[in-house]
Amino acid sequence: MPIGTQGTVKGLTPEEISNVGVRMILGNTYHLYLRPGLEILKQAGGLHKFANWPFAMLTDSGGYQVFSLAALRKIHAEGVRFQSHIDGSYHEFTPENVIEKQRAIGADVMMVLDECPPYPSSETYCAESNQLTAAWAKRCKNAWTSQPPLYGYDQALFAIVQGGVYPHLRQLSARQLIELDFPGYAIGGLAVGEPADLLYEMTGVTTELLPVEKPRYLMGVGKPENLVEAVRLGVDMFDCVIPTRNGRKGQAFTRTGTLNLRNAKFKELFEPIEQDCQCYTCQNYSCAYIRHLFQAGELLGMRLVSLHNIYFFHTFMADMRKAILSDNFEGWRKVFYADYNTAQ
Amino acid sequence: MPIGTQGTVKGLTPEEISNVGVRMILGNTYHLYLRPGLEILKQAGGLHKFANWPFAMLTDSGGYQVFSLAALRKIHAEGVRFQSHIDGSYHEFTPENVIEKQRAIGADVMMVLDECPPYPSSETYCAESNQLTAAWAKRCKNAWTSQPPLYGYDQALFAIVQGGVYPHLRQLSARQLIELDFPGYAIGGLAVGEPADLLYEMTGVTTELLPVEKPRYLMGVGKPENLVEAVRLGVDMFDCVIPTRNGRKGQAFTRTGTLNLRNAKFKELFEPIEQDCQCYTCQNYSCAYIRHLFQAGELLGMRLVSLHNIYFFHTFMADMRKAILSDNFEGWRKVFYADYNTAQ
Numbered sequence: 001m002p003i004g005t006q007g008t009v010k011g012l013t014p015e016e017i018s019n020v021g022v023r024m025i026l027g028n029t030y031h032l033y034l035r036p037g038l039e040i041l042k043q044a045g046g047l048h049k050f051a052n053w054p055f056a057m058l059t060d061s062g063g064y065q066v067f068s069l070a071a072l073r074k075i076h077a078e079g080v081r082f083q084s085h086i087d088g089s090y091h092e093f094t095p096e097n098v099i100e101k102q103r104a105i106g107a108d109v110m111m112v113l114d115e116c117p118p119y120p121s122s123e124t125y126c127a128e129s130n131q132l133t134a135a136w137a138k139r140c141k142n143a144w145t146s147q148p149p150l151y152g153y154d155q156a157l158f159a160i161v162q163g164g165v166y167p168h169l170r171q172l173s174a175r176q177l178i179e180l181d182f183p184g185y186a187i188g189g190l191a192v193g194e195p196a197d198l199l200y201e202m203t204g205v206t207t208e209l210l211p212v213e214k215p216r217y218l219m220g221v222g223k224p225e226n227l228v229e230a231v232r233l234g235v236d237m238f239d240c241v242i243p244t245r246n247g248r249k250g251q252a253f254t255r256t257g258t259l260n261l262r263n264a265k266f267k268e269l270f271e272p273i274e275q276d277c278q279c280y281t282c283q284n285y286s287c288a289y290i291r292h293l294f295q296a297g298e299l300l301g302m303r304l305v306s307l308h309n310i311y312f313f314h315t316f317m318a319d320m321r322k323a324i325l326s327d328n329f330e331g332w333r334k335v336f337y338a339d340y341n342t343a344q
Numbered sequence: 345m346p347i348g349t350q351g352t353v354k355g356l357t358p359e360e361i362s363n364v365g366v367r368m369i370l371g372n373t374y375h376l377y378l379r380p381g382l383e384i385l386k387q388a389g390g391l392h393k394f395a396n397w398p399f400a401m402l403t404d405s406g407g408y409q410v411f412s413l414a415a416l417r418k419i420h421a422e423g424v425r426f427q428s429h430i431d432g433s434y435h436e437f438t439p440e441n442v443i444e445k446q447r448a449i450g451a452d453v454m455m456v457l458d459e460c461p462p463y464p465s466s467e468t469y470c471a472e473s474n475q476l477t478a479a480w481a482k483r484c485k486n487a488w489t490s491q492p493p494l495y496g497y498d499q500a501l502f503a504i505v506q507g508g509v510y511p512h513l514r515q516l517s518a519r520q521l522i523e524l525d526f527p528g529y530a531i532g533g534l535a536v537g538e539p540a541d542l543l544y545e546m547t548g549v550t551t552e553l554l555p556v557e558k559p560r561y562l563m564g565v566g567k568p569e570n571l572v573e574a575v576r577l578g579v580d581m582f583d584c585v586i587p588t589r590n591g592r593k594g595q596a597f598t599r600t601g602t603l604n605l606r607n608a609k610f611k612e613l614f615e616p617i618e619q620d621c622q623c624y625t626c627q628n629y630s631c632a633y634i635r636h637l638f639q640a641g642e643l644l645g646m647r648l649v650s651l652h653n654i655y656f657f658h659t660f661m662a663d664m665r666k667a668i669l670s671d672n673f674e675g676w677r678k679v680f681y682a683d684y685n686t687a688q
Contacts, residue, residue, distance in 0.1 A: 007636065011643040036611075036636040044614055044632065052628045267380075270388055284396045288388065292351065292380040299355040299643060 001026045001058060001239040002310050006035065007051045010244050011303045012310070014053045020279070020311045021318065024056040024108075026239045029101050030065030034084050034091075038104040046106025046151045058239070059107035060219070061098045061140075061160075064116050064188070075115060077132070095139035099147055099157070106151050111186065112140040114160040119193045126164030133162045134176040141180055158217060160188040165198045167205045174209040184215035187235070191220040200229050207234035224253065224316060224340065228333055231320050243313045247306035250294045254312065257341040259287075261305060266291040279311035280304075345370045345402060345583040346654050350379065351395045354588050355647045356654070358397045364623070364655045365662065368400040368452075370583045373445050374409030378428050378435075382448040390450025390495045402583070403451035404563070405442045405484075405504075408460050408532070419459060421476070439483035443491055443501070450495050455530065456484035458504040463537045470508035477506045478520040485524055502528040502561060509542045511549045518553040528559035531579070535564040544573050551578035568597065568660060568684065572677055575664050587657045591650030594638045598656065601685040603631075605649060610635040623655035624648075 002009045002017060005028045009017055017025065027047055032038075036050075044050035048057060063080070066073050070082035079094030093101075095113045102110035114133045117126050137159045144157040159177040163169030177185060187206050190199050203218060210216050217237035218230050227238060243253070250262040254274040259266070261273070272282035273290070281290070281304040293301030323332035346353045346361060349372045353361055361369065371391055376382075380394075388394035392401060407424070410417050414426035423438030437445075439457045446454035458477045461470050481503045488501045503521040507513030521529060531550050534543050547562060554560050561581035562574050571582060587597070594606040598618040603610070605617070616626035617634070625634070625648040637645030667676035 006640040006642055007633070008642050008644045011647075013644065013647075031640075035640055036632070040612060040632060040636070043612060044630070050630070050633050050636075052633075268384060268387060286388070286394070288380070288384060289351070289394050289396075292384070292394075296350040296375075296379055298350055298352050299646070300352045300357065302643070303355075303357075 001237070002243060002313075003028075003239060003241045004051070004053070004057075005241075006031050007047055009306075009310075010248065011299070011306050012244075014051065016280070016307055017310060018055060020307070020314050022055070022310065022314055024058060025053065027057055027059045027105060027107065028062070028065060029059045029098060029105065030062035030069065030093075032059075032105055033062060033101050034086055038101055041106070042104050042150070046104075048106055048151075056108040057106070058109040058158075059102050059105050059111065061102070061111040061113045062093055063098070063113045064219075066093060067116055067118070075132070077135075079113070079136075080115075095136040096143040099140055099143035103147055103150050103155065106149075107155060108153070109156045109158055109184065110144070112137045112157065112159050112182075114162055114188055116162065116189045116192070117164050119165065119189075121164050123164070123166050123169070126162070126166055126169050130163055130169055130173045130176070133160065133173065137177055137182075138180055141182065156183040158182055158184040158186050158215070160186045160219070161206050161210075162189045163202070163206075164189060165194055165202055167201070170202050170205045171209060174206050178209065178211065182214075184217060184237075185210045186217040186219050188219045190218065191222055191226070196226070196229075199226065200233065203230050203235065204233045210234070224313075224336075227313075227317065228320065228336055231317075231324075232329065232333065238317075240313075243309035244306045247309040248302040250290075250301065250305055251309075252305050252312075253309050255336075255339050261287060261290050261301075262294045263291070273305075273308050274312075277308065277311065279308050281308040281311075345581070346587060346657075347372075347583060347585045348395070348397070348401075349585075350375050351391055353650075353654075354592065355643070355650050356588075358395065360624070360651055361654060362399060364651070364658050366399070366654065366658055368402060369397065371401055371403045371449060371451065372406070372409060373403045373442060373449065373455075374406035374413065374437075376403070376449055377406060377445050378430055382445055385450070386448050386494070390448075392450055392495075400452040401450070402453035402502075403446050403449050403455065405455040405457040406437055406445070407442070407457045408563075410437060411460055411462070419476070421479075423457070423480075424459075439480040440487040443484055443487035447491055447494050447499065450493075451499060452497070453500045453502055453528065454488070456481045456501065456503050456526075458506055458532055460506065460533045460536070461508050463509065463533075465508050467508070467510050467513070470506070470510055470513050474507055474513055474517045474520070477504065477517065481521055481526075482524055485526065500527040502526055502530050502559070504530045504532040504563070505550050505554075506533045507546070508533060509538055509546055511545070514546050514549045515553060518550050522553065522555065526558075528561060529554050530561040530563050532563045534562065535566050535570070540570070540573075543570065544577065547574050547579060548577045554578070568657075568680075571657075571661065572664065572680055575661075575668075576673065576677065582661075584657075587653035588650045591653040592646040594634075594645065594649060595653075596649050596656075597653050599680075599683050605631060605634050605645075606638045607635070617649075617652050618656075621652065621655065623652050625652040625655075 073082040098113045159182040163173040218235045266287040269287040417426040442457045503526040507517040562579040610631040613631040
């Protein structure tokens with residue numbers, strides 16, 4: 001899922017994203033709640049209508065942003081109190097009111113309020129935090145079943161497994177949440193600074209327990225190699241800002257690695273970012289032109305590379321899916337590693 | 345003509361612009377010569393290919409930018425010496441080499457090197473400047489006929505009438521240039537700070553003399569009311585940054601006046617910028633959403649308003665053309681003034 005934090009995938013139109021084949025994007029409850037605010041979104045008939053996005057949308061619960069962006073956050077059993085990073089105003093997120101907020105946004109998939117322990121955190125801290133996350137998940141589920149959707153379509157609710165980098169806490173968290181029977185499960189609290197081997201170990205420990213018939217979503221991941229390894233471990237869904245954030249800085253993803261298009265070596269390269277790429281950018285523009293746009297500070301450069309990257313990640317995931325369906329994932333994975341990072 | 349100073353109409357793709365109906369854009373020789381540089385453009389096969397723009401393109405000669413942007417400019421009979429605003433490097437534009445530069449860019453319409461006196465300038469200064477502009481025009485024409493095009497298609501050359509705000513100097517400049525027999529004529533040195541009545545007086549004094557069968561181009565103009573009055577005085581072509589520059593700041597043009605979409609009054613207005621507008625922006629987004637994008641600092645807001653404005657100016661000009669062809673320009677003009685600036 002490309003990220004549409006504030007109700008827009010940065011720099012791109014809904015059509016540009018859906019033309020790539022993308023059918024689900026992510027919105028951030030924390031940002032949308034603060035701006036434009038839920039009253040506006042309700043009046044608009046939900047974020048789909050407001051932002052002209054006709055396909056699926058998932059919203060995080062806002063918990064992660066409260067912990068990473070907001071000032072003076074204070075966690076208590078009831079919820080979390082914080083100050084807006086925009087104007088310093090005070091707000092409170094509770095399990096019940098984040099469901100209400102996500103109902104108002106109109107997300108097709110809502111997420112429970114969780115506490116995401118920073119890395120590193122002690123085992124004791126993570127164990128206690130797990131209890132809070134489990135209790136909040138239960139309250140979110142109750143709120144979800146008692147608060148009807150506002151716009152005439154169903155909204156699913158996913159739980160979030162936590163537990164830091166402690167296998168038995170990950171397992172405990174997964175079991176507690178599976179017990180509550182959610183439509184889907186996310187793996188949270190990873191890709192927050194821990195080494196890749198811990199990311200994979202914790203992912204594997206969790207996916208071993210999660211029901212195979214329900215979506216498994218690894219939050220905030222990641223780079224192509226992270227996606228390959230996590231898919232191998234049984235993950236189905238991902239979200240990450242990399243395609244657009246790095247694209248706005250001129251970093252393009254290809255099957256042979258990443259390119260920094262601001263680099264002088266692209267000055268006279270009258271070829272697309274990736275020779276056989278079917279994206280709008282590669283079909284119409286050279287690296288030399290895109291480099292010129294970045295050199296000249298032109299917005300179109302950010303658009304073109306963001307779009308290429310979204311296309312890259314989308315087709316990359318689609319290819320993995322095809323390889324799985326044709327029972328050739330391991331072969332596909334070998335080819336990926338043989339090609340990746342061979343770009344000059 | 346929308347402005348594509350650095351080889352891109354800011355924030356928009358060629359398709360977005362051509363889908364509106366635009367068939368000619370402007371590029372700036374001064375900027376393109378400094379960055380990406382003419383060697384790059386030659387290797388690319390010209391700016392059309394480099395920037396993926398298949399329709400017509402006009403380039404100014406760079407003279408105006410030398411006078412408005414460059415440091416330490418020094419005019420002499422041969423040409424003008426200046427320092428780049430990017431890196432302080434020294435350069436010289438001459439009548440001959442600006443033709444060479446525009447050949448390399450591949451513009452369908454090239455402009456002569458002229459001196460554009462600032463407003464206000466004395467009559468003596470403007471009279472002397474006129475002589476330089478006339479001499480440079482003659483040298484440009486000679487260069488144009490002696491230097492063949494590089495990419496297999498013809499490139500026209502337009503002269504630029506100067507003369508400050510002195511009617512007899514405008515007439516003298518026009519006569520000198522008409523004598524040289526160019527494919528088209530521009531009116532330069534206006535919209536540089538003089539009052540509107542002087543803009544119109546100088547335009548009228550000039551168009552009275554310019555041949556009716558050749559294009560007349562008023563450079564750097566302008567607001568809707570300026571366009572109406574200049575068309576009435578016989579002008580055919582315009583360029584201006586207003587649609588895109590103002591669009592990036594959230595100012596939208598409509599038949600009833602301009603709107604500042606960052607204004608709080610649009611916060612809950614779930615209607616398009618202009619009710620009956622057929623542009624992509626108005627067909628898909630509300631003022632409330634666009635205001636949110638500007639409040640949140642999102643690039644899409646700049647895109648959406650720029651695109652609406654380009655659509656507005658294009659259809660505005662097309663409507664004037666239709667009114668002229670159906671012999672109803674005066675009636676159309678009355679309706680324009682009755683509606684314009686009635687927006688709240």
